[in-house]
Amino acid sequence: MSSYPPPFDHPFGTRIDRDALAQRLEAAAGWEAKNRLLVQLARELPPLPDALRTDEHRVAGCESTAWLVIGRQEGRLLAAADSDSRIVKGLLALLLTAYHGHTPAELAGFDFEAWLVSLGLQRFLTTSRGNGLRAMSRMIREAIAEFSH
Amino acid sequence: MSSYPPPFDHPFGTRIDRDALAQRLEAAAGWEAKNRLLVQLARELPPLPDALRTDEHRVAGCESTAWLVIGRQEGRLLAAADSDSRIVKGLLALLLTAYHGHTPAELAGFDFEAWLVSLGLQRFLTTSRGNGLRAMSRMIREAIAEFSH
Amino acid sequence: MPMNVPFSAARIRDEFPVFRHHPDLIYLDNAATTQKPLAVLDAERRFYETANANIHRAAHRLGSAATDAFEGARTRIAAHLNAAHPDEVLFTRGTTEAINLAAHSWGRAHLRPGDVILLSTLEHHANIVPWQLVAQATGAIVKPIPLDADGTIDQRAFLSLLTPAIRLVGLTQCSNATGVLPPLAPMIAAAKAVGALVMIDGAQGIAHGGVDLQALGADFYAFSGHKLYGPTGVGVLWARRELLAKMPPWQAGGEMIDRVSFDGTTFAEPPFRFEAGTPPIAQAVGLAAAMDWLAGHDRDTLLRHELALRERFEAGLVQLDCIRVLSASAPRGPITALAFDGLHPYDVAQFLDGYGVAVRVGQHCAGPLHQALGLNGSLRASFAAYNTEADVDATLAALATTLEQLA
Amino acid sequence: MPMNVPFSAARIRDEFPVFRHHPDLIYLDNAATTQKPLAVLDAERRFYETANANIHRAAHRLGSAATDAFEGARTRIAAHLNAAHPDEVLFTRGTTEAINLAAHSWGRAHLRPGDVILLSTLEHHANIVPWQLVAQATGAIVKPIPLDADGTIDQRAFLSLLTPAIRLVGLTQCSNATGVLPPLAPMIAAAKAVGALVMIDGAQGIAHGGVDLQALGADFYAFSGHKLYGPTGVGVLWARRELLAKMPPWQAGGEMIDRVSFDGTTFAEPPFRFEAGTPPIAQAVGLAAAMDWLAGHDRDTLLRHELALRERFEAGLVQLDCIRVLSASAPRGPITALAFDGLHPYDVAQFLDGYGVAVRVGQHCAGPLHQALGLNGSLRASFAAYNTEADVDATLAALATTLEQLA
Numbered sequence A, B: 001m002s003s004y005p006p007p008f009d010h011p012f013g014t015r016i017d018r019d020a021l022a023q024r025l026e027a028a029a030g031w032e033a034k035n036r037l038l039v040q041l042a043r044e045l046p047p048l049p050d051a052l053r054t055d056e057h058r059v060a061g062c063e064s065t066a067w068l069v070i071g072r073q074e075g076r077l078l079a080a081a082d083s084d085s086r087i088v089k090g091l092l093a094l095l096l097t098a099y100h101g102h103t104p105a106e107l108a109g110f111d112f113e114a115w116l117v118s119l120g121l122q123r124f125l126t127t128s129r130g131n132g133l134r135a136m137s138r139m140i141r142e143a144i145a146e147f148s149h
Numbered sequence C, D: 001m002p003m004n005v006p007f008s009a010a011r012i013r014d015e016f017p018v019f020r021h022h023p024d025l026i027y028l029d030n031a032a033t034t035q036k037p038l039a040v041l042d043a044e045r046r047f048y049e050t051a052n053a054n055i056h057r058a059a060h061r062l063g064s065a066a067t068d069a070f071e072g073a074r075t076r077i078a079a080h081l082n083a084a085h086p087d088e089v090l091f092t093r094g095t096t097e098a099i100n101l102a103a104h105s106w107g108r109a110h111l112r113p114g115d116v117i118l119l120s121t122l123e124h125h126a127n128i129v130p131w132q133l134v135a136q137a138t139g140a141i142v143k144p145i146p147l148d149a150d151g152t153i154d155q156r157a158f159l160s161l162l163t164p165a166i167r168l169v170g171l172t173q174c175s176n177a178t179g180v181l182p183p184l185a186p187m188i189a190a191a192k193a194v195g196a197l198v199m200i201d202g203a204q205g206i207a208h209g210g211v212d213l214q215a216l217g218a219d220f221y222a223f224s225g226h227k228l229y230g231p232t233g234v235g236v237l238w239a240r241r242e243l244l245a246k247m248p249p250w251q252a253g254g255e256m257i258d259r260v261s262f263d264g265t266t267f268a269e270p271p272f273r274f275e276a277g278t279p280p281i282a283q284a285v286g287l288a289a290a291m292d293w294l295a296g297h298d299r300d301t302l303l304r305h306e307l308a309l310r311e312r313f314e315a316g317l318v319q320l321d322c323i324r325v326l327s328a329s330a331p332r333g334p335i336t337a338l339a340f341d342g343l344h345p346y347d348v349a350q351f352l353d354g355y356g357v358a359v360r361v362g363q364h365c366a367g368p369l370h371q372a373l374g375l376n377g378s379l380r381a382s383f384a385a386y387n388t389e390a391d392v393d394a395t396l397a398a399l400a401t402t403l404e405q406l407a
């Protein structure tokens, strides 16, 4: 696990929180607006340094390629991510918002998939082989479970 | 190929002809009557001698076991048959009626399967693996084709 | 969810459109295939009309709907089976392909010369021939477990055959030919005690009472949709996750692959590793609907009803001559197999068909069982939830007339 | 039977109930799976409601009706394919299982170490990985036929690879990823001249123009029902009778057997030898209905319509920036594959989906082709008979907006 800062320097989960994102998503009525917002979020997420775009951090099974880096500092989970798809990168911004910078206690009882559903984004959770988002949220939960011990 | 008489001594195709059988079948309205008539025909067909109930004459693929012996005398096809099922044996009596004792010339253009259909017995022709009746009528036609050369 | 309304076979029958087209049909060939309730036909049609797309990796909403329908079917089926995880449910064409998959994948990877596969003499050909072929390919040996005089599995012989060389024991949950129910619990325990895996052929058993896979303790379980009020073209192989993880792929193609190149190919995780190509999507949805439909009834009540029909039928047979019920006093599912003195079962079935009663005759793909019983074939009446007492009584009457006609 | 009424895609679209439920759907994912016309849905349903029984050896009229429906489907499908005999048509789950059947049965019986299997780089994984597995098992070698710069098969390389060591050549009738149509006639002739067998993957080709098997001259032909307006869960492997006669069984179980005992088992003749267990009965009936439905239209007219849609689409693309049509000038079926400069196809597809346009992105199970083209993936629009000019125009408009959004 890498340490903070870089690559964990991004606004999602710290300067931008779940409520803020939920508001923006709710304001985005319809698919076009939602897609546009995801692209916008992707712009706000800085690229992962090339040194971290390695097979080790690559998440298999995505329609696009995605990378996920997980770290820990002072009891908080740290996460950074990237994708070559902007929509996927926007979804990763949601994932980071949910988890990055949070303590296991803060995350107790939080269900990322349910949150996405409540935001009207269940479409991206479609049960599918190696579904990127599900797989990545599972990886984060496993990391949390690990350092809670 | 064996010679005549025995086992080719039976009434079907000689003393009982197609027209006679067609009349009896047409008189048999409904399935029960048809089944009964087939059982009656089976009674009229003498059993094949044990010496001929051999694997050589056995027709594979029937729901029941059937035997078919094919011979030839003075340009006429001879056939005898038996089955451990009475219904099948009754159907074999129809087969014998159609072919036994006839010359290739008499049989030119005759279609056994179409005849069965016209008698309302298509049910016994159901396309099925190793369908007994179809297979046996094919064997007879092949024998006829052979000795027409 | 058992319902509070009292059970009525007639009401169940009303849910099956085939009886609208054939109101007088007495269908007692349920072990061959069952009829389909409206709920199943509608579920499949609804899938085609509202959610039809190819599944997995679809970048459009119809594809998501199809994927959710298909994977949702897997999840619901796993729940109905009480499997530990949906990933343990592999979709196949039916029982036969399920057993072939286990034999080809597990068998070819794990069987060595001299290993023994023990199969009961009750088995359907589907649980015999795939093992014979894999034995030929690997040098393993197939041994039959003999039967007792009453056509049940000889338990002493079974125990004496159990050695550490046994790698797999194949058992039917319910004989499709005679209905005999082997004592699975002790047999599975004994097989596991010598380290063997156990394949249960659930093709018949699952339709009558169902199965609880976690309680059963077997390693493989196979069944067909079409014998369970579901569509043709779909079935399930269940196996424990740990076992599937060690099994190589069998069929190959799309969906089961991680990465393909001409230099080498890597394979996906189960269940996808075992589902090459486009699966029977609409049929999986139909099978889940069939199991949902069954779960909407009290399974115990259905089974009691089916067994009561069998009892009624066999009680009525006592009035008739020259008929013998096979394995009459053995524990059996709702299946009656008959042998006749001096009559060919085919002739009996033809007359019954004339009276509108559909039964099946022959060896029912259980050649070794019939050889053991010294029979060329038998006549089988098999009961389902939609059969009624009137069906039974009409069949008995038809049988009595038939015997007269054939006397 | 070509009809005398002029062709109307809108009228065809009306025959597809899915568009009643999704009136605004622009479905351009036809190469993944097609929608189903009412005629197909009704044929399957009618089978279940009026003739549902297990097939072969049934001693009752419903069983005869089911057998006639199933074998009648085989006969009609054989006629639509212009096969020499219905027995040459084997029912499988789909293209993938069909090719696996050929690879396992023919391949394992006939391939020797050093034998070569030649596969075009256009092939879908279904026509690659089964051969890789059988090569592993037999010591045979799989070699790719390389592509020209435009993504078509390099014919000079092909001819130079043809040696007497080649036992089988695998070719797609139409690339599912780019639509490229290989010149099958000369390639098949050249392959046969060195004594190789030829497997044609007809999964895409059959939906666009069909096939005349006796004219084609190949040895194996595979396709799926669900890509041909038919049900999921059914497909066909066709092979010449003489070839099938020399092939051992692959899957084993009921129906494919002559006689089973624990001392040895003998197998039935083709096609039954290759159809173990209960086949996809209702689905075979549905597939025959789909081919009957197609035959009710003039196939040439349908193909011309589909190609005209592709032309219209590609002509419209010229107005848009940073889009490249793959294999643009090669002979192609009604499939357009796109690559984008600086845009991820997935993002484009997501926006299109937002506008109601269903396309597919990824490698389309054609990994080696994408590797050869130097692409991670592409976006595919594939056209079917029910697509309209309005679909194309709306897609072009949606694409223009998408590019603005993603700029």
Ligand SMILES: Cc1ncc(COP(=O)(O)O)c(C=O)c1O
Pocket (backbone or CB within 6 Å): C031, C032, C093, C094, C095, C096, C097, C124, C126, C127, C172, C174, C175, C176, C201, C202, C203, C204, C224, C365, D253, D254, D276, D277, D278, D279
């Ligand atoms: C006990 C048993 N096993 C296996 C099978 C084979 O099932 P399917 O033909 O659906 O593959 C059957 C059905 O005939 C059966 O009754």
Ligand SMILES: Cc1ncc(COP(=O)(O)O)c(C=O)c1O
Pocket (backbone or CB within 6 Å): C253, C254, C276, C277, C278, C279, D031, D032, D093, D094, D095, D096, D097, D124, D126, D127, D172, D174, D175, D176, D201, D202, D203, D204, D224, D365
């Ligand atoms: C060219 C080609 N071959 C094979 C297949 C596999 O077909 P199925 O998934 O129906 O088995 C497909 C479909 O994806 C295809 O397009």
